[in-house]
Each structure stands twice: as structure tokens, then as C-alpha cells.
Amino acid sequence: MNARSGLSYKNKSVLGHRVRILAGIVVSIVFLFPIYWMVLTSFKQQVDIFTNPPRFLFTPTIATYVEYMKRADILARIVNTIIVASSSALFSMVVGTMAGYALARIRLKGAQTVGLLILLSRGVPPIALAVPMFLVARKLGLTDKHITLILAYSTFLIPYVMWLMRSFFLSLPKELEESAMIDGCSRYGAFFKIILPISLPGLLSTLIFSMILAWEELLFALVLTNRHASTIPVAIAGIAGDSVNGANWGALTAVGTITVVPVVVFALLVQKWLIKGLADGATKG
Amino acid sequence: MGTVQIREVRKSYGAVQVLHGVSIDIKDGEFVALVGPSGCGKSTLLRMIAGLEDISGGDIVIGGRVVNDVAPKDRDIAMVFQNYALYPHKNVRDNMSFALQQRRVPKPEIVTRVDNAARILGLEPLLDRKPRQLSGGQRQRVAMGRAIVRDPDVFLFDEPLSNLDAKLRVQMRSELKELHQRLGTTTIYVTHDQIEAMTLADRVVVMNGGVIEQEGPPLELYDKPASLFVAAFIGSPPMNFLQGEIVDGNCLMLADGTRLLLPCADPKERSRVTVGVRPEHFSIAETGWPATVSIVEPTGLETQITARLAGQLIRVLVRGRTAFAPGASIHLVVAPGDVHFFDAAPVPELALNDPS
Numbered sequence: 001m002n003a004r005s006g007l008s009y010k011n012k013s014v015l016g017h018r019v020r021i022l023a024g025i026v027v028s029i030v031f032l033f034p035i036y037w038m039v040l041t042s043f044k045q046q047v048d049i050f051t052n053p054p055r056f057l058f059t060p061t062i063a064t065y066v067e068y069m070k071r072a073d074i075l076a077r078i079v080n081t082i083i084v085a086s087s088s089a090l091f092s093m094v095v096g097t098m099a100g101y102a103l104a105r106i107r108l109k110g111a112q113t114v115g116l117l118i119l120l121s122r123g124v125p126p127i128a129l130a131v132p133m134f135l136v137a138r139k140l141g142l143t144d145k146h147i148t149l150i151l152a153y154s155t156f157l158i159p160y161v162m163w164l165m166r167s168f169f170l171s172l173p174k175e176l177e178e179s180a181m182i183d184g185c186s187r188y189g190a191f192f193k194i195i196l197p198i199s200l201p202g203l204l205s206t207l208i209f210s211m212i213l214a215w216e217e218l219l220f221a222l223v224l225t226n227r228h229a230s231t232i233p234v235a236i237a238g239i240a241g242d243s244v245n246g247a248n249w250g251a252l253t254a255v256g257t258i259t260v261v262p263v264v265v266f267a268l269l270v271q272k273w274l275i276k277g278l279a280d281g282a283t284k285g
Numbered sequence: 286m287g288t289v290q291i292r293e294v295r296k297s298y299g300a301v302q303v304l305h306g307v308s309i310d311i312k313d314g315e316f317v318a319l320v321g322p323s324g325c326g327k328s329t330l331l332r333m334i335a336g337l338e339d340i341s342g343g344d345i346v347i348g349g350r351v352v353n354d355v356a357p358k359d360r361d362i363a364m365v366f367q368n369y370a371l372y373p374h375k376n377v378r379d380n381m382s383f384a385l386q387q388r389r390v391p392k393p394e395i396v397t398r399v400d401n402a403a404r405i406l407g408l409e410p411l412l413d414r415k416p417r418q419l420s421g422g423q424r425q426r427v428a429m430g431r432a433i434v435r436d437p438d439v440f441l442f443d444e445p446l447s448n449l450d451a452k453l454r455v456q457m458r459s460e461l462k463e464l465h466q467r468l469g470t471t472t473i474y475v476t477h478d479q480i481e482a483m484t485l486a487d488r489v490v491v492m493n494g495g496v497i498e499q500e501g502p503p504l505e506l507y508d509k510p511a512s513l514f515v516a517a518f519i520g521s522p523p524m525n526f527l528q529g530e531i532v533d534g535n536c537l538m539l540a541d542g543t544r545l546l547l548p549c550a551d552p553k554e555r556s557r558v559t560v561g562v563r564p565e566h567f568s569i570a571e572t573g574w575p576a577t578v579s580i581v582e583p584t585g586l587e588t589q590i591t592a593r594l595a596g597q598l599i600r601v602l603v604r605g606r607t608a609f610a611p612g613a614s615i616h617l618v619v620a621p622g623d624v625h626f627f628d629a630a631p632v633p634e635l636a637l638n639d640p641s
Contacts, residue, residue, distance in 0.1 A: 175370035178337050183431075184358040184387030197374045 042253035064254040081231040085214035088153035096161025104169035130223040144226040168202035287438040287471030295342030318486035325492040363432035364441040371416040525599040543595035549621040557629035564602040566623035573616035
């Protein structure tokens with residue numbers, strides 16, 4: 001009796017395991033197929049792109065890559081995107097992390113309200129902000145400058161970082177800081193010497209997501225920049241919306257692939273730091 | 286000097302007052318336990334001594350200096366938290382060194398002091414481990430080691446043994462007591478476990494609802510509880526209570542009319558009283574209060590009998606073994622000095638369930 005119920009339990013868990021793996025595969029296909037298709041198309045010749053049924057086997061070419069990488073504006077836009085995305089992400093990390101900590105730990109009157117208001121600001125459609133931002137930037141003579149985009153991106157990245165880090169800090173026992181403060185730290189000392197090192201996994205995943213958000217941003221870049229500070233999503237949009245020649249799918253997918261590569265490389269680089277449970281062992285357990 | 290004076294200390298959160306003017310005078314080297322049910326304000330008081338909570342009123346004096354507005358780091362105290370709060374990214378040695386590094390103690394001295402504390406606590410083989418690689422008891426010991434290396438004026442313990450299993454708790458309790466005898470550092474120890482408080486402390490402060498119910502040496506609290514609350518709180522298994530009317534000088538008439546002859550009269554000569562008798566102070570005799578055995582629980586050294594007396598369940602603890610079976614009729618006797626009289630009042634809830 002016991003052995004039988006044990007066996008059926010085991011069978012059930014094996015089945016559950018298989019279902020989970022299958023579900024994982026299905027979800028992965030749904031998410032990865034468009035990327036796969038983009039990369040595939042980017043290596044096709046113009047004639048192969050529109051064949052029906054679609055062709056999976058063809059003579060690959062890197063002609064589109066060669067053509068577009070030679071164009072100075074694409075390279076410059078990649079550099080612009082790197083500058084703007086990393087600066088705005090880092091700046092937002094510094095401000096957002098400290099704000100998130102304050103919201104999580106420091107008892108201040110109205111702190112909750114302030115936090116909510118900052119979060120609500122994300123509820124405003126970006127298009128509603130883009131035009132006023134453009135007008136302000138023009139008045140200040142700041143259009144088409146890196147700093148303008150960095151500040152614009154920070155307006156949505158800081159609330160994002162703040163709320164993510166706030167919940168991360170809330171998950172840490174407050175006795176850690178209290179212990180540090182009794183051990184001889186000020187509130188700032190406890191934050192920098194104890195809390196930040198423990199928060200490394202949270203900080204890095206937040207950083208990755210912030211980078212990606214800034215990297216792919218189109219609307220503000222479209223409105224606030226023109227030539228000098230323009231980013232790669234603007235270039236892609238330009239290729240897609242070419243009203244004279246129609247969309248150049250080869251170019252679109254090639255530039256798209258080039259855009260994705262740095263993000264993937266960056267994510268792989270920091271991935272090993274994302275080990276979960278760095279905070280294990282602080283308390284009972 | 287490790288003296289601590291708590292003078293009329295108050296604490297309120299908005300309109301809610303949780304400490305209503307508490308005063309305790311702690312001598313250098315004394316081990317004082319603050320004990321009480323959850324929500325009585327004992328942890329809040331400890332955190333105020335540590336400087337982790339603001340003081341709404343009164344003064345806290347450590348070593349002759351009013352510390353109301355002194356930062357925790359400048360109070361020369363060390364604290365052990367219930368959840369240990371070890372720094373997870375530092376190994377045991379660095380956890381113990383941290384406070385000394387913050388105080389810019391020279392490196393060789395830090396090494397000596399950490400090694401010394403590690404030897405006292407048996408932590409030497411664990412110095413290179415991270416907290417997550419330690420068992421609960423080992424983490425507990427590291428938390429104590431972190432406090433010891435500081436050589437502070439005052440140790441503060443906030444329920445340090447609550448997260449350990451029963452066996453380990455008893456072992457750590459003895460180690461704590463030995464440690465205090467060895468170091469002689471003033472210690473304030475918060476616990477909800479009256480056994481811990483009784484066994485460890487030189488003086489026990491029983492708190493309830495933000496006030497001190499009674500303070501004194503452990504056995505004084507056991508022998509002469511000043512209130513029904515203390516009587517119910519101190520002692521395990523808890524004291525039995527019988528409510529009734531005093532008739533004919535020394536006879537207790539219960540609600541159902543049962544008359545029990547008391548071995549002595551109420552010194553305050555109240556007409557309605559609550560009479561308390563500890564389970565271990567009953568003895569079984571030929572004559573006395575009649576009761577019927579309902580449960581017998583032998584533990585070897587002693588036997589706990591739950592009996593029904595005039596419809597009410599009471600506990601009786603007798604040494605050794607007994608031959609009584611459920612349903613047997615027994616008679617209970619109590620010595621004159623072992624009867625406690627209190628104002629007639631509802632018995633605090635906690636007496637109904639075993640605090641341990």
C-alpha cells in the first residue's frame with residue numbers, strides 16, 4: 001500500500017517534471033523564433049527573403065552587413081546608443097538605488113506618497129511627455145545632444161530602479177543595518193559597507209534591465225535628437241519606414257541583429273554575478 | 286563602567302503608548318532579564334537602550350552618561366539579535382572583526398581579540414566559513430563572538446535562543462551563563478521564556494502591557510509573586526488558581542458551593558479572593574481537598590497529574606511515580622506558606638496554556 005502510493009507519487013512528479021520541460025520549450029520557441037527569423041533573414045539575399053513557402057536553406061550572404069557597417073551613420077548611432085544607454089542606466093542606478101533604500105528603510109512622513117507619485121509618473125504615456133520635453137530642450141538649446149537623452153531616459157529609469165531596489169531592500173532583514181550601526185557605522189556606512197555588497201545580484205539584474213530599456217528606446221530619441229545624438233532604434237525605424245523604397249527587410253534585420261548583439265554580450269558577461277541567494281545565511285534558516 | 290539606569294522611560298508610536306514610564310537600575314556586572322508576553326514592550330525597551338528606537342520620554346543612562354541622543358555606535362554596547370544578523374558576505378573572522386575595524390583598532394590586536402573570542406566559543410575551525418555554511422547553533426555562537434570581541438560596557442540580547450531547537454537552547458543557555466560568569470559584563474537579556482529568565486538572570490524584570498509588574502531575584506518572584514500576572518507567568522507548569530469567597534475565616538467557598546479548608550487565612554482579610562497554589566506544592570494525602578484524577582503524565586523524575594476539583598482542572602506535580610489511574614479519587618494537601626492570595630480577578634490568559 002505504502003510502496004504503491006509512493007510509486008504513484010513518484011510517477012506523478014516525473015510527469016510534472018516533463019510537463020514543465022515541455023512548457024519551457026514551447027515558451028522558448030514563442031520568444032526565440034522571431035529573433036531566429038530576424039537573424040536568418042539578415043543573411044539572406046534579397047530574392048530569398050520573400051519566397052513562399054519561406055526558405056530555411058539558402059546561400060548565406062553578409063553583403064547587407066558589409067554595406068550597412070560601412071555607413072558612417074550606423075556606426076555613429078551605435079556609439080551614441082552605447083553612450084546614452086550606459087550613462088542613463090548608471091546615473092539612474094545611483095539615484096534610484098539610494099532613493100529606493102530611503103523609501104524602504106527611513107521612516108519619513110509622506111515617504112509612501114512620494115514613492116507612489118514617482119511610480120505614477122510612469123503611468124503617463126511617453127508621447128504626452130515627448131513634446132513638452134522637446135520644447136524645453138529647444139528653449140535650452142539642448143536638442144540633439146547626448147545629455148538631453150540621458151536626462152530624458154532617467155525620467156523613466158529612476159522610478160523603475162527605485163521600485164525594484166526598494167523591494168529588494170525590503171527583503172533584507174533590517175537587523176543587518178542595525179547590527180552594523182551598533183558595530184560602529186553610520187546609516188551611510190551601513191548602507192555602503194553592508195547593504196550594497198549584499199545587494200549585488202539585485203543591483204546587476206536591475207542594471208541589465210535598465211540598460212535594455214534605454215537601449216531600445218525609440219520615442220524620445222526620435223523626438224529629441226536629429227542627427228548628432230540619434231540612436232540605433234531611430235535608424236531602424238528609418239529603414240522600416242522608408243516611404244520612397246519601401247521597407248528594406250534585409251537591412252532592417254541586419255541592423256536589428258547588430259543592435260541585439262551588444263545587449264546579449266553584456267547580459268552574458270554579468271550573468272555569473274547574478275547568483276541568487278548571496279544574502280543566505282544572514283539570519284536563521 | 287557598565288551601569289545602566291532607565292528612568293521613567295516612555296515610548297509611543299503616534300497616539301499609541303507602548304511603554305508607560307519604566308524605571309530599572311542595573312548595577313555593573315549584573316545579568317538582568319526582561320521577560321513578558323509578546324507585545325509587553327520588552328524588546329522595544331532593549332532597542333531603546335541600544336539606540337535603535339527614539340525615546341519618547343525619560344532618560345537612559347549608560348555608564349553615568351545620558352545617552353538619549355547618542356548614536357548606537359557611540360554607546361559602547363554590543364547586541365545579539367534574535368535572527369543573528371550576521372553579515373552574509375563576510376566570513377566568520379570578518380564578521381567578528383568588523384566592529385573593531387570600524388573603531389580603527391590596530392590589525393594585530395584585532396587578530397588577537399578575534400582568536401581569543403573564537404577560542405572561548407569553540408569557533409576556531411569555522412573562522413573561514415561564510416554564515417550560510419553554518420548551522421543555527423554555530424551562527425548563534427558567531428553572533429555572540431561578534432559581541433564579545435568588542436569588550437563593550439553592556440551586552441544586549443534580544444531573544445537570542447528563540448530560533449534554536451529545544452536541546453540546543455538548553456546547551457546554549459548554560460554556555461551563556463558560563464560566559465557571563467567568566468566575563469562579568471553587564472547584560473540585559475530579553476526573552477519571553479520565563480525558564481530562560483529564571484535560570485540565567487541575577488534579577489528578573491517581569492513586564493506586562495508596557496509597565497513593570499515586578500522585579501527581583503528569580504526565586505523571590507517564584508516565592509512571592511506580587512500580582513496574579515506574575516504568579517501566572519513565573520513557574521512551569523503554571524500555578525493553579527481557584528476563585529471564591531472566604532467564609533468562616535479560612536474556608537474557601539467556590540462558585541458551585543464546594544468548601545475547601547485553607548491551611549491559613551488571607552493576611553489581607555479580603556472576602557473574595559483568588560487563591561493560587563503551584564502544582565509542585567500539592568501533596569497527596571488521606572484527607573484534604575477531594576479531587577478526581579483525569580490525566581497522568583509520567584516523565585520519570587516526576588509525574589504530572591491533571592485532576593478535577595469541583596469541576597475545575599488543576600495540575601499536580603509529584604516527585605517520582607504514582608500508582609493513581611484516571612478516575613481515582615485523591616486528596617490534596619498544601620502547606621500554609623505555599624498558598625498565595627490575590628484580589629479576585631480574571632486569571633490572565635497565559636496561565637491557561639503552558640508557557641514553555
